[in-house]
Amino acid sequence: MFSREPDELLVRFTESVSFDQRLALDDIRQSQAHVQMLASVGLLTNDEAARLTHALEQIAEEIRQGQFQFRTELEDVHMNIEQALIDRLGDLGRKLHTARSRNDQVATDLRLWCRRAIDHTCQLIGQLQRAFVRRCDQDWEVILPAYTHLQRAQPVLAAHYWLAYCERLERDRQRLQDAKRRLNQCPLGTAALAGTTLPIDRHLVAQLLEFQEPTANSLDSSADRDFVLECAFALAVLALHLSGWAEEWIIWATGEFGFLQLPQELCTGSSIMPQKINPDPLELIRGKAARVVGNLTTLLVLVKGLPLAYNRDLQEDKPPVFDAFDTINDCLQIATAVVSGAQLDRQRIAEGLECGYLDATALMEYMIRQGVPQRQAHHWVGQLVRLASQQGVPLAQLELEQFRQVWPQADSGVYRVLGVRQALEALKSYGSSGPEQVRQQVQKWKARLGME
Ligand code: ARG
Numbered sequence: 001m002f003s004r005e006p007d008e009l010l011v012r013f014t015e016s017v018s019f020d021q022r023l024a025l026d027d028i029r030q031s032q033a034h035v036q037m038l039a040s041v042g043l044l045t046n047d048e049a050a051r052l053t054h055a056l057e058q059i060a061e062e063i064r065q066g067q068f069q070f071r072t073e074l075e076d077v078h079m080n081i082e083q084a085l086i087d088r089l090g091d092l093g094r095k096l097h098t099a100r101s102r103n104d105q106v107a108t109d110l111r112l113w114c115r116r117a118i119d120h121t122c123q124l125i126g127q128l129q130r131a132f133v134r135r136c137d138q139d140w141e142v143i144l145p146a147y148t149h150l151q152r153a154q155p156v157l158a159a160h161y162w163l164a165y166c167e168r169l170e171r172d173r174q175r176l177q178d179a180k181r182r183l184n185q186c187p188l189g190t191a192a193l194a195g196t197t198l199p200i201d202r203h204l205v206a207q208l209l210e211f212q213e214p215t216a217n218s219l220d221s222s223a224d225r226d227f228v229l230e231c232a233f234a235l236a237v238l239a240l241h242l243s244g245w246a247e248e249w250i251i252w253a254t255g256e257f258g259f260l261q262l263p264q265e266l267c268t269g270s271s272i273m274p275q276k277i278n279p280d281p282l283e284l285i286r287g288k289a290a291r292v293v294g295n296l297t298t299l300l301v302l303v304k305g306l307p308l309a310y311n312r313d314l315q316e317d318k319p320p321v322f323d324a325f326d327t328i329n330d331c332l333q334i335a336t337a338v339v340s341g342a343q344l345d346r347q348r349i350a351e352g353l354e355c356g357y358l359d360a361t362a363l364m365e366y367m368i369r370q371g372v373p374q375r376q377a378h379h380w381v382g383q384l385v386r387l388a389s390q391q392g393v394p395l396a397q398l399e400l401e402q403f404r405q406v407w408p409q410a411d412s413g414v415y416r417v418l419g420v421r422q423a424l425e426a427l428k429s430y431g432s433s434g435p436e437q438v439r440q441q442v443q444k445w446k447a448r449l450g451m452e
Contacts, residue, residue, distance in 0.1 A: 016315050017070050020077045022322060024068075026112040027077055028060045030105065030188060031096060033208035041199050043098055052096060055088045056081075076315075077109075078102050099200045101192040103222040103310040108188040110318070112209065114231050117325045118180045121235070124332040125173045130449050131339040132162040136442045142344055143424055144259070145358055146433075150251075152356035155424040156433035158344060163441050168241045175234035183227035186211035190218035193309035223309040225299070228321050232296040235324045236289075242331050243289035246282040249342070253279050258348045263341030266334075281338055285331045292327055295320035353420045354394045357385050362423035363395060366414060367407065380407050394419070 032053050039049035059081060062068040074080045079102075086093035136159035146156040186206035189196065195218040202214035215221035252259040262279050270276040298320040302313055360381050367377035383406045388395050396418035403410035417426055427434035431441075446452045 011073055011075075014075060015072045016076045016318065017072060017074065017080055019319050019322065020106075020109075020315075021070050021080075022318075023077050023106075023109040023113055024063045024081065025060060026109045026116075027081055027105070028056050028063075030108050030112065030209065031081070032056050033205050034100060034188060035096065036208060037201050037205045038095075038098055040204060041201050043198060043200070044095060048092055048095065051089060051092060052085070055085055055093070058088070059084050076102070076106075078105050099189060099191060099196040099198040101222075103192055104187045104190045104218075106314075107190075107222055107224070108186060108209070110321075111183050111185075111187070111211075111227060114183060114227055114321070115180055118176045118231065121325060121329055121332070122173050122176055124329055124336075125169050125176075125238075126449060128332050128336045128339065129166045129169050129445070130451060131336045132166050133442065133445045133449060133451060135159070135162050135339065136438075136445075139344055142346055142349060143353060143420055144349060145353065145356060152358055154361055154433075155353065155358045155420045157424065157435065157438050159438050159442060160433040163438070163445060165241075165245055166445055169238070172234060172238040172241060175237065176231070179227060179230035179234055182230065184212045185215045185221070186213070187215045187221040187224075190215060190221050193219055193222050219309050223306065223311070223314075225303055225314060225317055228317050229296075229299055229303070232292075232299050232321055232324050235328045236293045236296040238328055239289035239292035239331065242328075242335060243286040245335070246285040249338070250279050250282050250286070253282075258345055261343045261345060262338060266338060266341065281334045285335060288327050288331055292324050295324040295327075354396075357388070357395060358420050359395055359418050359423035360385055362417045362426055363414060365426075366417040370409065370413075372407070372409075 035044065035049050035052045035056070038044040039046055044052070059068065068080075068084070070077070070080050071083075074083055082093065082096060085096055139158040139162070142158035143155050144158050144161060145152045145154075146161070147153055186202065186209055188205050188209070189200050189202040206212070206214045215224075249260060249262070251257055253262050262277070262282070264277065266281050267277045268280050270278065299317060302316055302320075306313060363384070364374070364377045364381045367380065368374055372380070384395060384398065384403065387402060387406070388398055391398075396415060400410060400412060400414075403414055416422065424433060425435060427437070429437070431437065
């Protein structure tokens with residue numbers, strides 16, 4: 001089979017240039033650092049290095065202009081660029097691959113790519129966080145019911161919700177930064193898998209490519225794709241966070257809830273039901289989480305059981321990691337637009353607030369402050385809620401006599417803790433939704449995100 005031209009199917013089956021051309025500029029940057037190092041240790045003359053560097057720069061320019069012709073029969077991005085160099089410089093171009101293999105080359109390119117991708121995604125996370133923090137001022141007066149089990153639980157400031165999303169996103173950002181710190185080692189020069197007999201300077205290359213240091217074991221580092229897994233995991237968790245937020249806002253935008261109006265220009269109508277405004281962008285954010293989790297799964301299974309060192313399976317790592325970053329970046333930008341443009345329906349929210357006994361916990365804690373053991377207080381408030389709901393009134397509308405039937409020591413102080421606004425304002429503990437706590441957290445976020 002290989003004695004003749006490889007047949008078309010095999011070329012198509014083995015090629016990666018259709019997707020790994022996204023590594024092209026990182027590949028060139030890497031080659032330029034490699035050339036500089038080869039010259040510094042005497043494996044190239046300064047003149048040779050200058051000519052190689054210049055030709056690589058020309059190729060980079062062609063790629064940036066979209067004029068470079070990637071050829072499938074040259075298999076991958078590395079061979080395409082090397083061939084272009086040979087076409088320009090002849091034998092001098094054939095020296096570039098000294099003390100290097102595509103195995104360490106692709107590992108290096110992908111680390112460079114992921115490192116940049118992480119920074120870009122982290123910036124987009126920051127934009128979404130800023131959109132939430134801007135809403136905190138805008139929605140400062142708004143109290144929302146918060147839920148557990150999707151059952152009305154306690155009142156919180158809308159701002160408390162917005163900052164909850166910020167906290168989640170912050171952990172996502174930190175996970176990506178953490179992955180970046182760990183991937184910041186340079187595999188270049190580990191060659192095929194054992195290193196090289198040539199007198200290369202791996203520390204210099206690492207420094208030129210702004211890596212922390214060279215990787216320490218050639219066998220490990222040509223096989224290692226942990227960094228790809230870590231990126232994909234951090235992105236999958238981020239996608240799950242976005243999907244939870246999207247679901248929450250989809251629910252809030254229903255006619256039944258009516259808390260939220262989504263920006264019209266981001267929604268679509270129905271072709272047959274003229275009254276409908278569908279929250280498609282949110283549904284797609286929720287849906288795309290499946291894809292990002294799928295990318296993580298693909299990568300996990302891809303590396304399962306691979307013996308050291310490089311195996312061609314690893315070529316399949318690129319589409320899922322590229323797709324995970326691309327998908328998340330789109331989701332983050334759409335989410336930022338939705339968050340910036342949505343409106344809370346303050347009246348509708350306020351109308352429903354006194355239903356659902358959101359102040360029940362505040363009443364229980366009032367009893368506790370009067371010396372009632374928590375379990376007892378819980379029981380009594382449960383009885384009072386039943387009584388009130390039989391009459392179809394909020395707790396604040398029960399007579400003092402009725403409180404006393406359940407809790408003999410009740411005094412008129414109960415009316416100072418009942419009602420959603422008073423229940424909310426009485427929250428005090430660190431990290432709670434009490435206005436003073438939330439105000440401090442908003443300040444913290446503004447400082448952290450450089451907003452003031
Ligand atoms: N295109 C390959 C990849 O992405 C480059 C490394 C190929 N190495 C090899 N020994 N065939 O993994």
